[in-house]
Amino acid sequence: MQSVIRTTVIGSYPFPGWLEYASQDLSVFGTDDIAEMQDDAVIAALHDQYSAGLDVITDGEQTRFDFNLSFYGYLEGLKLESESPRRFGPPAHDQRGKHEIIATLTAPRGLGAIEEFQRLKRLAAAGPVLKASIPGPYTLSGRLLPNQQYPDRYAITEALLPLVQQELVGLVEAGCTEITIDEPSMSCYAWKEDPIRFVEIFNRTIEPVVGKCRLSTHLCFGNYKGRAVGKREYSPMFPAFLEMKVDELHVEMASREFSELELIGEIAKTKDVAVGIVDVKSYYVESVEDIVERIRRCLAYVTPERLAVAPDCGLSQTARWAARQKLQNMVAGAREVRESL
Numbered sequence: 001m002q003s004v005i006r007t008t009v010i011g012s013y014p015f016p017g018w019l020e021y022a023s024q025d026l027s028v029f030g031t032d033d034i035a036e037m038q039d040d041a042v043i044a045a046l047h048d049q050y051s052a053g054l055d056v057i058t059d060g061e062q063t064r065f066d067f068n069l070s071f072y073g074y075l076e077g078l079k080l081e082s083e084s085p086r087r088f089g090p091p092a093h094d095q096r097g098k099h100e101i102i103a104t105l106t107a108p109r110g111l112g113a114i115e116e117f118q119r120l121k122r123l124a125a126a127g128p129v130l131k132a133s134i135p136g137p138y139t140l141s142g143r144l145l146p147n148q149q150y151p152d153r154y155a156i157t158e159a160l161l162p163l164v165q166q167e168l169v170g171l172v173e174a175g176c177t178e179i180t181i182d183e184p185s186m187s188c189y190a191w192k193e194d195p196i197r198f199v200e201i202f203n204r205t206i207e208p209v210v211g212k213c214r215l216s217t218h219l220c221f222g223n224y225k226g227r228a229v230g231k232r233e234y235s236p237m238f239p240a241f242l243e244m245k246v247d248e249l250h251v252e253m254a255s256r257e258f259s260e261l262e263l264i265g266e267i268a269k270t271k272d273v274a275v276g277i278v279d280v281k282s283y284y285v286e287s288v289e290d291i292v293e294r295i296r297r298c299l300a301y302v303t304p305e306r307l308a309v310a311p312d313c314g315l316s317q318t319a320r321w322a323a324r325q326k327l328q329n330m331v332a333g334a335r336e337v338r339e340s341l
């Protein structure tokens with residue numbers, strides 16, 4: 001389904017408070033309790049997305065609430081979570097531990113995204129497109145420490161690449177029609193690394209599923225507990241990133257006051273462009289009028305057929321009441337513009 005001014009989301013959605021509470025000690029629950037909890041969390045995320053009226057929805061990444069349910073929990077060859085060097089003070093990435101590699105990296109049970117998609121399919125009602133999202137190998141490599149076997153970040157990336165590939169193929173086989181491959185580390189480090197090398201890695205990762213599924217990526221400057229990480233400029237990534245073999249590129253514009261907006265015209269020459277018009281880091285809730293005005297600014301550069309609108313990033317770091325209202329207003333604004341066309 002391809003609608004005009006498609007309304008979409010980046011993968012994550014805030015966890016319900018009870019889920020955060022429960023995940024502090026999952027050992028008190030039985031396996032069926034946990035399975036029920038995972039379903040319930042997804043049902044809550046689906047409810048909010050349905051009531052907003054989005055064209056594309058996700059499971060809100062609601063089941064990645066525990067380390068063992070995250071991608072790293074599926075990898076063999078790791079010694080988990082070395083102690084974080086800084087435990088107090090303002091939030092930043094250095095407060096998260098890195099994982100030591102102690103053997104060849106494998107994922108004998110996959111990376112969990114296929115099961116997530118199957119759960120989403122089972123719980124979702126007919127209507128919106130169901131999108132899966134999975135981090136790419138370069139981003140995943142960021143929390144693994146190099147060793148003799150894998151001497152640097154690129155070597156770890158190469159080891160993870162086939163594991164991500166296998167998961168992408170499995171998602172398509174499971175009936176998934178739209179996948180976002182997230183490589184936020186590529187957008188964050190494009191200014192100091194070789195963006196052409198990034199694109200080569202990215203395209204090699206998605207190669208087996210190109211043409212078999214709608215593919216997208218989200219060029220993100222990071223959202224660590226509401227804080228950005230990268231140099232928030234798109235110019236270092238372009239024109240190289242135009243060569244990514246995706247159907248849709250997403251760029252964050254709202255939190256950057258629509259700086260470099262003309263770039264979406266370049267992107268739209270070869271692919272659809274999803275524009276972040278909702279700021280996930282601000283508790284100012286964009287009004288329907290704001291949304292209408294922002295979409296009209298985008299339409300100065302791209303046709304409505306090429307344009308999708310979304311929040312700047314996943315909503316996991318935004319309180320649920322705000323996330324819900326922001327999505328509702330975004331969809332209402334997109335409808336208003338559609339009707340006026």
Ligand SMILES: [Zn+2]
Pocket residue numbers: 010184218220221222223312313314
């Ligand atoms: Zn993001």
